[in-house]
Amino acid sequence: MNKPLPFFPVALAAWLACAAQAVLGIPEGLVLCPFRLVTGHRCPGCGMGHAVVHAMRGNWAESLRHHPIGIALLAVWTGWLLLEASRYFFGAAFAPGFASGRGTSSNVASRP
């Protein structure tokens, strides 16, 4: 059976994609929400990507205008990435996700 992909590389890649948009600019008219693409209506998470990118730019008001928890998400996301990177640096394996049961061998991906 294949090992699951550790969550850290996926979360880091998504963070870097947001950072690239913060530097290079957000593509106009870009809609990635599958619910909105299918129904044309906004879901509760719509605007989160723009909110995170504006928060990365330090544009707090614009971030809040797009989604009220974008700033908090960026803070938790960045903190979690830094914590996981430091754990990995000191020899721990990547946890499979945010709510991992650390220390149990059944849900912690092994380090190569």
Ligand SMILES: [Zn+2]
């Ligand atoms: Zn949506």
